[in-house]
Amino acid sequence: MTKQKLMACALALAGASAVPAIHAVTQPSVSRQIFLAADLNKDGYVDLDEFHKDVVRSFHALDHSRDGYISVDEIRAIPDKARVELLLKAMKLSDQNRDGRLSFKEVVERRMGYFDAADTDKDERLSMAEVVAYDAAAVKRFAATWQPAPKGAKQ
């Protein structure tokens, strides 16, 4: 086999393993499931208190050491390597002070920002439609930055 063919095979393999993982995490069904889990009183809306509670509950689910921070180590402990890498990339975006871990404050602030942005009709509660629409738009925006930027382009 030629060098080029080998390279093509390797690329194909790498692509085949990476794309489904990304796909799996970004299906709108994930948005829906997170919404349903957060809608504690099952009235079809996630209000501010429910949303905040879900964020706190999620924080505790990941902060195994209970030191008030979610560390890379705690994410890596999840036995799902493909998605762990994606999540680590995503979580870097919330790490405002770049200390390599997420504090309670960083997490809550980012998620409350999300709440305000996704609440398009400003009624202080999220509907399923608002969440799905906002997530879909944000995925598209992020996808544009996901590709390696061409040489010389602004990063």
Add this chain to the structure above:
Amino acid sequence: MNRTLQRATAMLSILLLVLPNAVGASERLIDLASSGREAKYTLPADTREVELVSQRSGQCRLGRTWGYDLGARELWVNGGCAGQFKIITHEAGTGAPDSSNTAAALAAAAAIAGVAVLASRGRHDSDRSYEQSGYYAPPSNPGYYVPPENPRYYPPSSGYHPPQAGYYPSGGGRQGTIHGPGGLCLDMRGDRVVQGTEAIIYNCHGKRNQRFNWTPRGELIVNNMCLDIAGGSRANGARVIAWPCNGGRNQQWYVNGSQIQSQQNGKCLDVAGGSLQGGTPVIVYDCHGGQNQRWFW
């Protein structure tokens, strides 16, 4: 008014009430009021969450006029919000887990990071699946929980079992491998599980000596035997073995985050010496949140 005086005023408006509770003092109520300015209350170190029980005056809105930061251990109110708050501290749960903690952790990570930032680069991310199922289908409709993964992306050798019924399914009866540190699995030594077989960690293969079934009481059944603390020992380092199920507390476990704890004394299922070598015995030890006490299923 200087800052010290402000604080003192705020402290004066705090009324402490410790509620008697069956599980232990896990909840307490406090009153906190802001008279236009911010007032703060220092939260106990093991606070899990805070709830507004009742509003006394003003407009109390979470994240707007009241909030808390577990890192800074601070509960705050401002803008005239006054209310009674419930402080909930970490407490042990009981019995079997109601869901896979792997799936829950992933959902939590996605919720925290914001599912939206997990980008797609393909056109595969059509919105077909939600258009078909509709937004407002009742959660009780099983067809509504579309498993997010396509199983063929996760061959059995990957050791990952996609959740079948949503991220937070209810009800016990989970069965399968329990992943420990170092990518190894909770395992009963040897192929046969008999009375006295020792628990170890070992490469994951999912055979019968690695398949655990949670009962609603919190027993971990492996090949018709119960995971048991040998002799009901209460010591750190007590051996964990297979034993015929007898309903003893030394055969009952509960889940606390990713820890598996004994209902007998709250000690944690632990890989001895923190060694991540296959064949290392699994024991019980005081919980310390270390890597060698984390389990995923």
